[in-house]
């Protein structure tokens with residue numbers, strides 16, 4: 240009998256914890272990451288996380304690293320996303336039990352079942368008799384197929400940014416923006432000599448990332464740079480929700496600082512309730528943006544051509560309007576997605592039904608709890624979606640929730656594969 244073959248997609252914080260939990264059970268684990276360990280966190284490496292180190296790591300991970308002689312940040316420290324990679328995730332990948340397990344620069348493009356189509360054995364446990372098939376691309380080489388008994392999809396959402404146009408649709412010309420648009424909190428935001436420090440930026444979005452961007456731009460302005468920012472956000476009296484008696488002071492501080500900036504600063508022009516209709520790249524390299532004005536009620540307009548608009552020219556666009564899961568990855572599997580969030584249905588329903596979804600909890604992602612092992616099941620046996628991807632488009636995911644999901648799923652797998660072995664089929 241071979242050991243249970245577990246494939247983890249994504250070496251982010253949740254994929255790495257899943258790998259650690261799985262190798263501790265003696266399972267044969269492979270973690271594939273399209274980039275490097277902690278790839279998505281690296282993209283916003285300069286951003287200070289609002290949860291302390293104890294909430295961004297697990298007891299098991301810290302214990303293993305300490306016994307391997309790794310010097311860890313204090314539990315209560317607020318470190319950057321980059322430091323979380325450097326001081327925790329990368330050292331985890333070097334632990335003897337994970338050596339050779341984590342495979343960087345391996346993109347999983349599709350997951351299916353060997354010898355079964357999507358429609359075969361609809362919703363039946365019988366599908367579990369066939370191993371999963373993972374199609375993996377490594378650089379320019381021809382893709383290969385790996386097999387696995389269990390697949391944990393922890394591929395996150397940060398690789399699939401949402402569009403900025405009306406109703407979440409791409410604005411006209413959005414696909415042609417090329418390098419005139421950024422869709423992540425890049426290091427450029429803290430670069431006193433970079434593009435954000437001069438010229439005009441269109442910032443779209445009003446979540447935590449937009450708050451972080453405003454605070455970073457304000458720091459540039461205070462240091463003598465001359466950012467000019469047009470900011471499109473939803474019309475509401477207080478843009479960033481301030482959680483009363485917030486147990487995460489760093490999060491409250493961010494919301495307060497961003498609201499203070501929003502209340503008036505010379506480098507910022509607000510456009511509340513405005514919609515982006517179109518972008519046009521100009522011969523001089525600038526971007527002309529067509530905005531739909533809020534005083535026109537879109538319900539009364541037949542099409543955007545008859546809407547009240549204005550244009551403005553900017554040097555770049557910073558789109559921070561959230562991210563979405565890559566559903567194509569597992570399209571050949573029988574996964575039931577929520578119609579609203581695109582997260583796995585059982586978990587999405589549990590989140591929706593819970594007190595976390597009540598208006599009082601709105602904005603406080605800390606008020607959430609994990610919803611137990613059963614919420615992580617879906618019609619495809621042996622397939623589990625964890626981490627940010629399990630929340631789909633719901634932006635309220637926290638690492639501490641993902642850590643509990645990992646514990647729940649490892650217990651679930653132990654129950655479902657009691658001998659610790661999988662289907663005796665193809666070798667890897």
Ligand SMILES: Cc1cc2nc3c(=O)[nH]c(=O)nc-3n(C[C@H](O)[C@H](O)[C@H](O)COP(=O)(O)OP(=O)(O)OC[C@H]3O[C@@H](n4cnc5c(N)ncnc54)[C@H](O)[C@@H]3O)c2cc1C
Nearest residue numbers: 249251252253272273278288289290347394395626627638
């Ligand atoms: C700016 C920002 C700040 C945040 N701050 C906090 C905070 O303070 N506290 C908190 O608890 N949460 C925070 N979050 C939310 C969340 O915890 C993070 O997004 C976290 O990175 C999610 O971890 P993950 O492991 O689920 O996914 P990710 O970190 O997104 O990791 C997914 C991994 O999968 C890889 N991957 C993707 N597709 C494929 C593929 N097809 N094949 C192979 N590999 C693939 C990626 O390269 C990546 O390494 C923050 C999020 C953002 C965006």
